[in-house]
Amino acid sequence: MKSLLSWSLDAGATVAVAVVLGLVILAQVGVVVYLIVSRKKKYGVSISRNYSPRRLMGVRANRFFNSHRKSAKGYIVDAFIYVLLTVICVVWVFPFVYLVLTSFRVESTRITDYLLPKQWGLDNYIWLFNNTENQPFLTWYLNTLLISLVVSVINTLITLLTAYALSRMRFNGRQALMRFMLILGMFPGFLGMICIYKILDAMGMINTNISILGLMLVYISGTMMGYYVSKGFFDTISKSLDEAAMIDGASRARIFFSIILPLSKPIIIQTLLGAFVGPWGDYMMANYIVGSGGADFKTVAIGMYNWLTDSELPKYFTRFCAGGVVVSILPIVMFFFMQRYYVAGITGGSVKG
Amino acid sequence: MRQISSLEYLSMPKLTRWWYKFCSFFLNIPRAIGRWFRSLPSKFAALGQKIGDWFRDIWDALRFGNWKTRLSALIWGTGNFAYRQIGRGLLFLIYEIAFILFMVFFGGKYLAKLGTLGDSLPVKQGSVIIQLGDNSFDILLYSMLTIVVIAFTAVVMFMSLKDAYNNQLGFAIAKRAATSKDDMGQLLNHKFHLTILAFPSLTLAVFTVVPLMFMILVAFTNYNRNNMPPNHLFTWVGFDNFRTILTGQAMNATDAQQAAKFGRTFWYILGWTMEWAILATVTNLFIGMIVALLINKKSIRLKKFWRTCLVTVVAVPQFIALLLVSKMFKSDGGIINSMLFKIGLIPSYNSVKWLDGSTDMAKAMVVIINIWVGVPHTVLTCTGILMNIPDDLYEAARIDGANPYKMFSKITLPYMMFVLGPSLITTFVGNINNFNLIFLLTGGSTVTGAAQMDLAVGAGDVDLLITWLYKLTVNEARYDVASVIGILIFIVVAFFSLIVYSRIGSVKNEEDFQ
Structure with a gap:
């Protein structure tokens, strides 16, 4: 058990990143699937839609705006967009995740080649507010x-x-x-x-x-x-x-x-x-x-x-x-x-x- | 370009039409500039007219005024005292006395030496200064201050004279002149702008106008580390610095090599600055627009979540985000290289030199990282615009049977470009002066690239004009060259702004719009 733990810590960045990214992407895909499946139920027969001014005016619902009436192509496009947005958000947020993770690292103050700290702690924060190196x-x-x-x-x-x-x-x-x-x-x-x-x-x-x-x-x-x-x-x-x-x-x-x-x-x-x-x-x-x-x-x-x-x-x-x-x-x-x-x-x- | 009739234009295929518009925009630029220069005489005429009006007012006041009015040209405030405006009169009088004292004991002394910027060096015994000499820096700086004060004084003088004349005329009709209490009321009402603008104008004058005047003039001197006051004097050298920077010719043989370097370096950095500004603006605009459209597509949910992810970049202070990213892309041991190595994409920890290897790589990375920094801003703006597009436009389009693509290209896109277009130039200019990104990411140079290129002092191979200016000022103390570069940046920026401002209706027809 111990060896497994230390192995996973040593493999560091690769495993950690793979797991984190994998989880995030999985979660996103889950959300997407849920949204696509649940959409029809949610909006398909809602009263407000049925009696919306548009409907009452007899205007044919348009795919671009009334997204609840979508073809298979619409779903694929949306799924693709969700994946794209997920990737974008991961790229955009990654440096800040790295910032936060590194700030909790105790074992070394250097730049390391792995992402997750091996030893978590608030030492760096404590040092900020209480140090003797003339860094007030x-x-x-x-x-x-x-x-x-x-x-x-x-x-x-x-x-x-x-x-x-x-x-x-x-x-x-x-x-x-x-x-x-x-x-x-x-x-x-x-x-x-x-x-x-x-x-x-x-x-x-x-x-x-x-x-x-x-x-x-x-x-x-x-x-x-x-x-x-x-x-x-x-x-x-x-x-x-x-x-x-x-x-x-x-x-x-x-x-x-x-x-x-x-x-x-x-x-x-x-x-x-x-x-x-x-x-x-x-x-x-x-x-x-x-x-x-x-x-x-x-x-x-x-x-x-x-x-x-x-x-x-x-x-x-x-x-x-x-x-x-x-x-x-x-x-x-x-x-x-x-x-x-x-x-x-x-x-x-x-x-x- | 051949002018074509609107009928011809309409009969063109779509692509040709677009191409025609594109070409005519760029071909019109020289014409617009020509027009601007041709309009200069009439502008000067208008200015002359205004100044003429000014002097005519003064002349009228002196000609038709009674003795009180005439005397107040000499002793300001007489015309106010005579009509029992004690407060106002005192202000004018005190200002006049203060101005005279200022000129006699301070301003005049410096202004007199402006022509030579001082001629006496400090007298030294060993290393101890026993008699202070002229300080060229002080002379130039305080002369500028004095000139601003004189300009302001001219306005006050005109005001005092006009005040006296108005009092005379008003008294003849109403038998009373405005009291101090009336004045105070006016300062909150019809003259509210005076109250509002007084303090900001003062700080603007002292901390922006005077320093800029100073630095513009420094471009015509030889103020650098060899001629540092107070131990040395610097003096006027005319357009020598401009010639050195623009053509690389030196004034004397000893500087020839250095001057040639300056000439080469300037054109190289100017080229890269332009390249950078265009690339950064265009990539941000298009990628930002696409992302904004994706997020704001009606069927996409969790809009707020996506937006929030991006906004983090806007909220985190740039020096933290950029310094962190620069360390992430460090070639030896940075997290990006480490991860790529562990995944097996690169053979060793330091095989990709992102920001400190070749010049081209560093430039490409800077542009890419700028996408990371800049796109969220564009997304925020675009989101605001998209929310502002009135729904009835789409409604009407739908009734007319437009398909989604048509609606996008005929409503959404024009609307976005209409708003983003003018702000494009602001972004462009902001990018020309984007100090943070270049300086915090690369420090302005890659180690190997800069060594190969053999650039002039302070310049690195990824430097923009603004970071070069910064380094010349802070590290190298080459103030003369730095201010020449500052002026050249101004010319570049003014050139682009002029093109845009001459084409935007809302600037020209302000009143129509309101």
Whole structure:
């Protein structure tokens, strides 16, 4: 029995992957078969379908839309699509499965040639929050969290207000401002960094205990140029609402806060998410501003990047994975709760082309 | 291309029609650019007209204004004090005093040296500096700041004069001028845009406009690691840097070899950047569209599950996902190679060098991994679009007897392209500047490929222009070359954006659309 166990662990990746993938595919095929078999029963004679407007209008049911009336060819096509989607999802999720599995591995911190840990444990996670190697992960995490929270709130406010002004108000220089920002946005954002570094240095924000503030300023500075999607969204909200409110004596500010904002939940959430995720995973800007400073002023991206240099990799790989899981949890949770609005927000501003 | 009549067009077979459209799009690009350049004079004329109006307003105010108005051109706020607008008048006056102090003690000093960027080196005794010299960096930076401040001041001055004149005219009619309280109310109402845009504009000016002006000018200097302030001065060199990068010609014989390398490297990297941007955009668009259509097919169930699987990639921070993937594809001991070896597909653990072997392999892998990163974004967007297509369109089509294929090609596809088309250029530009993907996956170079190619400083064989710019700035301190590259990126991006913006109606006819 023992030998069997150790054999299976030694064979590692091959068996494990084969079993996991096999199980996943089996489960998927099972689901597919179940769906195909049960479909007719579920929808075939349902009352709502029988009395649907389409049926009442006497329109012949079409295969493309009324999928419950399918030919054998339809089933085969669907089965094929299910298999394809399964493969796609396995490919897409595999790196994250690997990330999570590796983060629980105890026996070695190196990259290994097998997938499943031989010894499971939380050592890597414990190390993250309690180590003596001057890698204050918790501090980095809190730094990043603070930056992202502040930046996302301020950026969202700026973006929405700018979009509102440009969408609803007509003032001198409006067109010029929009053109100017369009042109400005075509320069690569990193180009000005040397200069920004110097300005922040003059303000005492490089490699000091307020360098986080400097980083926030960098993230906030160009926000105004990202007004485009929100403006598209506001453009689709009817102007007669504004006019009606204005006749009732509401000021522009009041109109924005009590009419436009409540109507634009999707775009608010999309902007918030985008503004949160940007600083959360940024490497390029952050590295230039806090990269060479003390360990306490770094962000997660900078700190963890250094774990994966060729010399450090054997020591830190599993710890990187654990850190990766910890860092990813927050955005993943946010995305899953807000996915619906996010989708609506992406397209809401662009539907009119 | 020969213009054909619409009758001829309609009589063409479908494929020819499509081909005609395709060709005419690309053949029209030069014409569109030509048109744009031809419209320049009229644009300048319009600009001149506006500036002319400005000066005419000033002239009118001075000509028809009373002594209070005229005096307020010199001492700002006079025209406000005279009509008991104390708050406003004080603001103008304080601004004027602050501006004068700024120019005398700070701005003027730097602006005066802008022509030479400083001429006195620091005086040293041994290694200790006993007398500070000019700092070219400070001179250039603060000159830019001063220029922005002067431009803003011109606007304020105009405002103060116009204010005074308006007060005079208004007082003649209404016998009272607006009070501070009125002003405050206006800031939340008809002038709400001023309240809104003040803070963002300030940060934009200080952290984006001034740095960009600075860096654009650096392209015309020799600011690099050999001329680092404060110990050295850098100075204007005209278009030398551009010539070095674009043609590979050096200014003096000693740099010839280096310059030739720069010229070669730039064109190579530009070519790869374009190749990359096109490949990445096209693959993402098509694969994303196909996957979205599959997921959103009416008969497919578990839609949310499939979508969620893909969205994980969007949610996980890029630096984690990409660094992890780069380690998975490591040639010695990476999990992918290990698994392929165990299954028996490859003869040894390190026989496939995914990302650090040949240049072509690394490029192909980068494009493939980009599909992994980018497709979920496209799927999300497409899902939103598909949900937004009104059902009555399909209803109507069905009543007219359209088959599914017809409905797809005549409703779904045009609708998707209509929305995705404009966003395509954003994606394209985003890919030109896709720092994360290239840098985190490959670091910009494969070991063997870069050595073979003998590229210029900082450049690797998989580098995009943006990562080369980054390395030149951070590692090599070749700021002069870096900013030339930045400007060239701008030109490339502007070129493509111009084509698209000139063709999108919603940008042109904003008012019609609303």
